[in-house]
Amino acid sequence: MNFFFTDILKELKKNKLAFLGLIIIFTFIIIALLAPIIAPHNPSSVFPNSLTIAPFIDGQFLLGTDDLGRDILSRLIYGSRISLMVGTFCVLMSLSFGLLTGLTAGYFGGKVDSILMRFIDILMSLPSILLAIFVVAILGPGLFNAIVAVGIVSIPSFARIVRASTMIEKEKSYVKASMTFQSSSVRIMFNEILPNCLGPIIVQASFAFSEGILSTAALGFLGLGAQAPMPEWGIMLSDARSYLLTAPWLLTLPGLCILTMVISFNILGDGLRDIFDPKTKRRK
């Protein structure tokens, strides 16, 4: 297992773009972890004497303040915590459900496969935001519900990928050997097949992470995700709409943060795909 990850890292270092993505992601993680130390102010502290200060004017508020006099830099720093957490939970949720569905469907095939895959088809037929809106309509708006909604949306892609790899691995001799030893199905699925499908799963996880951040921010923007005082980037954008002309930095900065994080995960995903799927390498 350890070899597996050091090998990936070695390959990634050769792909400059993907490695850059990885570095940016690590930087975000460090910023998020150290938020209480590096943020100059509390993200919800209000400074009534310093409303809508532009960036780089006041040394106390490096990136300016918003309409309520809150420090933007601090809010952005704390926002990275929320975005990374959102991405992690979305991936964990969709990964675990997708893995179970995909493994079961691919391993058993037949009726089980048909039923599970029809269910996945239904989930896939709903566009992500629509499905999320559907879930939020039932559970009510809130960050947690938005995460659940976005997590559900990503289940099908994981399920399909795991199912496809399981069907290929199932036919290989090492699995057949395991079957003749009468190992239990669960054991074969998790101990034999799963470790051999990790490549495509990791690639998908990277894309699901960016998708999760983007969709949750979109829900926050629509007022269906995280709620007001929270320093979430989508909400910050939504608040900025009223000050487009007077304070455009309220709009540009959180958007750039979202864009940077999403791009980093996408280029990392692209790089990982090149490693695991030699077919795409040819196009480089």
Next chain:
Amino acid sequence: MIKYILKKLKHLLITLFGVSLLSFFLLRLIPGDPVMLLLGERGADPKIYKEMKVSLGLDKSIPVQYISFLKKAFQGDLGKSIISKQSVVQEFKDRFPATLELSMIAMIFALILGIPLGVIAAVKKNTWVDYVISSVSLIGYSMPIFWWALILMLIFSLNFMVTPVSGRISVLYDVDPWSGFLLIDTLTKESFSQYGFSAFWDAFRHLILPSFALGTIPLALISRMTRGSMLDVLNESYMRTAKSKGLSFYRIIFIHGLKNALIPIITVAGLIFGGLITGAILTETIFSWPGIGKWLVTSINARDYPVIQASTLFIATIIVLLNNFVDIMYAAINPKLRIK
């Protein structure tokens, strides 16, 4: 092929059944009493409460309720909006053309620009031209379009004032909704004699920013796909044959290359078009575009459940039909897929 289509149709029916179930259970899964949700404070009166419950059929068992829901849905009756008191189906019909017009213009924009960009990137592989196009498309498909739309609005509508801020057409023009597509309706005999080209031009100007914002992600995806697909084709032996026959460069690239590279691109374009509805929800909210996306968001904030129920049913059905159509078309072009 017929066998494949039949199999697809079977899957289609099952999926539609699931979608209808989801939509049916929406009203029943919301915490709280649906009757009270629909009636608000008036539900406190036991008589009105009971009437409503019977008219909704909520006094019957769940399977009976579902069947009557389906029956009504097929007759075009999906209830009334709590807010406007209008039939939901009618409201949908009024708004859908606006979304369709926006999505189609966005898609045309993405195809017209995306395919040539992809071809250029593939032909100029590993030069600075390729790097620029590839980086821009990478940024494009990572773009949070709700942010992008606002940036575009800030630059073009508020700072340079070259495009209108919101809506489909200025209030000055009173255009008769004949097709629902304003680009067509403004050119009918009647409107044309009244306004000349000015109404058409005004509607077009309203379309520019929203369709550009909505088309950004499809544009990035299509140029990326075209590049990849084109690179695959460029390696094929028939391309070498074409070259050795001494055909002109453009003939080789566009007739022999692009024609073959287009198949996967068209498929993806079909799938992207379905996905545009998602983008439309955000774009329409930002530009106050009177389509189904904005309708859905407004109805969620107003807790207008019949509208949420109906619009999710409509949108999901459209997408399921579209995806299956794309699959069948793809199989018609590529026989290998039918075996699966």
